[in-house]
Amino acid sequence: MTVSTKPRWRAKPRWRFRQPSVLPGFGITFGYTILCLSLVVLIPLGALVVRSSRLGLSGIWEVASDPRVASALKISFGVSLLAALTASVFGFLVAWVLTRYRFPGRRIVDAVVDLPFALPTAVAGIALAQVYAPNGIVGAQLEKIGIKAAYTPLGIFIAMVFIGLPFAVRTVQPLIAEIDKEVEEASATLGASRRATLWKVVLPPLIPAVLTGFALAFARGVGEYGSIIFIAGNLPYVSEIAPLLIVIKLSEYDYAGAAAIATIMLGISFLTLLAINLIQAWSRRRFGYV
Amino acid sequence: MSETAAATFAAAPAKPDTPRSAVTEGRAVRWTLTAIAIVFLALFLVLPLATVFVQALSKGFETYIATFREPDALSAVRLTLIVAAIAVPFNLVFGIAASWAIAKFEFAGKSLLVTLIDLPFSVSPVVSGLIYVLVFSAQGVFGAFFVQHGIQILFALPGIVLATIFVTFPFVARELIPLMQEQGTAEEEAALTLGASGLWAFLTVTLPNIRWGLLYSVLLCNARAMGEFGAVSVVSGHIRGLTNTIPLHVEILYNEYNFVAAFAVASLLAGLALVTLLIKSILEWRYAGELAAGGRH
Numbered sequence: 225m226t227v228s229t230k231p232r233w234r235a236k237p238r239w240r241f242r243q244p245s246v247l248p249g250f251g252i253t254f255g256y257t258i259l260c261l262s263l264v265v266l267i268p269l270g271a272l273v274v275r276s277s278r279l280g281l282s283g284i285w286e287v288a289s290d291p292r293v294a295s296a297l298k299i300s301f302g303v304s305l306l307a308a309l310t311a312s313v314f315g316f317l318v319a320w321v322l323t324r325y326r327f328p329g330r331r332i333v334d335a336v337v338d339l340p341f342a343l344p345t346a347v348a349g350i351a352l353a354q355v356y357a358p359n360g361i362v363g364a365q366l367e368k369i370g371i372k373a374a375y376t377p378l379g380i381f382i383a384m385v386f387i388g389l390p391f392a393v394r395t396v397q398p399l400i401a402e403i404d405k406e407v408e409e410a411s412a413t414l415g416a417s418r419r420a421t422l423w424k425v426v427l428p429p430l431i432p433a434v435l436t437g438f439a440l441a442f443a444r445g446v447g448e449y450g451s452i453i454f455i456a457g458n459l460p461y462v463s464e465i466a467p468l469l470i471v472i473k474l475s476e477y478d479y480a481g482a483a484a485i486a487t488i489m490l491g492i493s494f495l496t497l498l499a500i501n502l503i504q505a506w507s508r509r510r511f512g513y514v
Numbered sequence: 515m516s517e518t519a520a521a522t523f524a525a526a527p528a529k530p531d532t533p534r535s536a537v538t539e540g541r542a543v544r545w546t547l548t549a550i551a552i553v554f555l556a557l558f559l560v561l562p563l564a565t566v567f568v569q570a571l572s573k574g575f576e577t578y579i580a581t582f583r584e585p586d587a588l589s590a591v592r593l594t595l596i597v598a599a600i601a602v603p604f605n606l607v608f609g610i611a612a613s614w615a616i617a618k619f620e621f622a623g624k625s626l627l628v629t630l631i632d633l634p635f636s637v638s639p640v641v642s643g644l645i646y647v648l649v650f651s652a653q654g655v656f657g658a659f660f661v662q663h664g665i666q667i668l669f670a671l672p673g674i675v676l677a678t679i680f681v682t683f684p685f686v687a688r689e690l691i692p693l694m695q696e697q698g699t700a701e702e703e704a705a706l707t708l709g710a711s712g713l714w715a716f717l718t719v720t721l722p723n724i725r726w727g728l729l730y731s732v733l734l735c736n737a738r739a740m741g742e743f744g745a746v747s748v749v750s751g752h753i754r755g756l757t758n759t760i761p762l763h764v765e766i767l768y769n770e771y772n773f774v775a776a777f778a779v780a781s782l783l784a785g786l787a788l789v790t791l792l793i794k795s796i797l798e799w800r801y802a803g804e805l806a807a808g809g810r811h
Contacts, residue, residue, distance in 0.1 A: 243620040247702055248712035253615040257627070260608045264680055265633055268645035275648050314554050321551040325544050333552060335795040339559045341734075342787035342794075344741025345639075346761040347780040350768050351562035354569060354777075361561065386558055408537045418539060447638025450743035450761070454768065467640035467744065474647060474748060483648060486641045493636050 276487040279480055287484035292460055293469060297488065300466040303377055304445030307384030308392075312438040314385075315392025316430075322393075323400045337394070340387045345450025352383050353454040375457030380465060383452045388441030395437035399430055432507030436500050443496045446489065566784045569777035581778040586755045590763035591782070596671070597746075597759060598739045601678040605735055606728075609686025614716070616687075617694030618702070628691065634683045642680050643748025646673055669751030674759065677745040682735045689731035690724055692806040697723055726801040730794065737790040741783050 242250060276284060287293055322334050340348065356363040356373040366373050373379055403426060411421040449467040456463045466485055473482035538544070571578055581587055612631060616624060634642065650667040651657045660667055667673045701723070705715035721728075743761040750757040758766065760783055767776035797805065 241622050245619055245699070246706055247618050247699055247715075248706075249716070250615055250619050250621075253611040254619075254621075257608070257612040257615050257631075260612075261627075261630055264676070264683055265630065268649050268680070269633070269637075271648040271654065272641070272645045314551075317547060318551045318555065321548050324538065325548055327548055331795070331799070333555060335791055336555055336559055338791055338794065339563060339787070342737050342790045343563065344737075344743060344761050344783045344787065346743040346764050347566060347741070347783045347787070348562060349743075350764065350776060350780060351565045351784075354565050354773075355562050361565070362557065382558075386562070389558065405537060412537060421537075443636055447641065449638065449640045449747075467638050470640050470644060471748060474644065479648060479651065479653075482644055486638075486644050489638055489641060493638070497636055 272483055272486060272490070275479070275483040279484055283480070284484045284487055287481050288488055292464070293466075293481075293485060295461045296464045296466045296469045297485075299377060299380065299462075299464065300446050300489075301492070303380045304384055304442050307381050307445050308388055308438050308442035310381075311385050311388035311392040311441045312434055315389055315437060315441075316396055316434060318389075319393045319397040319400055323397055337390055340390050345387070345448070346454075348386060348451040349383065349454035352386060352451060353379070356382060356455060374455050375459075375463065377456075377463050379455035379457065380452055380463060383455050384441075384445035384448060387448055387451055388445050391440040391444060392434075392437040395440065396430060396433045399433045403429070429511050432503050432511070435503045439496050439500045439503070443493050446493065563784060563788075566777055566780050569773060570781040572777075573774045577774060578778050578781075581775045584775075586758070587763060587775075587779055589755045590758045590760050590779070593671070593674070593757070594740050594759045597675050597678050598736055600675050601682055601739045602732060602736050604679055605682050605686050606732055608683070609690055609731065610728075612687040613690035613694050614720075617691050618699050631687050632684050634680050635688075639681060639742065639744025640748055642745040643677050646676055646680070646749050668749055669753065669757055671757070673749040674746050674757065677749045678739050678742055681742050681745050682739050685735035685738065686728070686731040689727050689734075689806050693724055693727040693804075694720070696806070723804075726797055726804040727806060730797050730805055733790055733793055733797075737786060740786060 279287075288297065318337065322330065322337075353374055354360050356366070356379060358364065358367050358372070358374065360374070363373050371378070373382060407425055408421055411425045412418070416424070447467060449465075449471075452465055453468055456465060456468075458464050458468060466489055470482045470485050473479075473485065539547070582591075615621075616628060647668060648654050649656055650660060650673065652661050665672075667676070697720075701719050702715045705719045706712070710718070740759075741761055742759075743765070746759055747762055747765070750759070750762060752758060752762060752766070754766065760779060764776050764780045764783070767773075767779060
């Protein structure tokens with residue numbers, strides 16, 4: 225055994241929880257933050273964890289493999305995936321038009337994009353149901369060409385696009401605004417067609433933002449309740465979404481079943497969040513920004 | 515926000531004889547894309563909003579007004595105002611405290627703390643309600659205690675307030691943390707050096723710096739607090755005239771096929787949303803520099 229006798233010239237800087245600062249008030253604001261966070265968020269979410277851990281993995285699996293629950297989960301995640309894709313495509317188009325082109329009323333259109341953020345979900349829900357119902361403005365037209373929108377999975381899709389759109393627009397928009405014009409000029413000077421410039425120069429750096437917007441819209445769509453239930457028709461096995469099933473289980477006092485579905489949904493939204501963080505970490509390495 | 519940057523990219527002046535700019539699309543493409551975007555937004559976002567008001571007034575103004583003379587409608591409005599009056603100030607105080615601790619100091623585990631504060635945004639509204647049911651129901655974690663002492667939390671005001679606080683929890687902190695981080699600590703340190711007390715420095719230096727961001731976030735927080743449906747629906751118990759907020763009252767009227775009344779009550783919330791959007795847009799145009807850049811909602 226060799227004991228190092230070398231004198232330690234420089235003591236390792238002592239680990240501190242907090243870097244020193246002349247500003248006061250850290251203790252009280254930090255403590256208050258932790259207190260509120262624990263009471264409002266951590267303890268209630270902990271209750272869900274406790275409740276579902278009592279069920280165990282096998283218990284959760286049992287609930288998830290119930291045909292009605294499985295089909296509700298499938299509808300929630302499947303339709304939300306499609307809706308997030310649609311919202312991403314149109315969201316990109318809207319963001320592009322809003323940042324790149326000048327046209328009268330552009331600012332109003334820009335403000336309108338936030339409507340789904342501001343409009344309460346129940347209001348959006350009954351309004352969408354009204355518009356897309358067989359006797360509604362759009363619903364009647366769709367009916368003529370043989371498409372039923374309201375009270376079918378298509379209705380769920382429409383509501384999910386509605387609430388997902390602002391996420392898709394607002395994550396891409398600032399990055400489109402920041403694109404360096406000179407890069408595009410260089411590309412054009414070097415003889416690239418406009419289409420080639422768009423595909424090879426402009427679009428690639430925007431991909432991470434598009435993916436982030438997609439993930440946010442997806443996560444929101446999966447959990448959405450208010451704007452969907454009015455337009456969905458809520459037919460078991462056809463147009464019943466997972467959050468509604470939680471509400472139904474609760475009204476039957478089946479707390480364990482409700483907790484199990486909630487745990488599955490939380491698990492998947494946690495994975496989505498993780499995916500967003502990975503995309504952003506990758507983007508930071510690849511492009512130097514989020 | 516993107517004003518100056520976007521202006522640089524403004525499409526080439528649309529004179530027919532100007533050669534096409536190399537850094538924008540052709541005129542026909544520009545017009546087509548703009549038209550698609552506007553038609554899409556009109557169809558998906560504006561049409562439902564317009565429908566609310568059209569339906570609300572479809573049986574005339576008298577019927578519209580009569581909806582609000584209903585005692586159940588009035589009690590729903592009253593409950594919503596009470597809930598917002600408790601939840602918004604709570605989150606305001608929390609948001610200021612959290613952003614002071616997080617933005618003005620360096621400490622270990624900061625990003626974990628920020629993630630935890632953001633958590634309610636990624637939880638489904640129904641799950642937000644469910645967790646409080648699990649905590650406070652009779653066989654819940656703390657439920658037995660409250661039941662023994664005769665304190666009603668679920669299906670009563672406290673439960674509704676708690677669920678509302680949960681879903682609006684990150685709003686103020688999320689806006690203020692990046693804003694205060696951008697502003698740094700130099701101005702507060704100067705104030706302290708000049709002999710100000712900590713509280714005085716906060717009131718006279720920090721608060722004026724964050725006032726527009728504060729207003730912005732309170733506005734959004736309030737809109738969500740008054741309009742929250744899923745979480746409140748789970749904890750409220752839907753007792754008519756007692757635990758129904760405005761959105762829940764809309765649901766009841768709609769499910770009773772009383773469409774005109776449902777849209778009339780909904781028009782209150784739609785009006786609130788429009789006012790919120792208007793003030794939000796004005797703040798973004800005029801005080802863009804004094805709001806957190808690129809804040810996510």
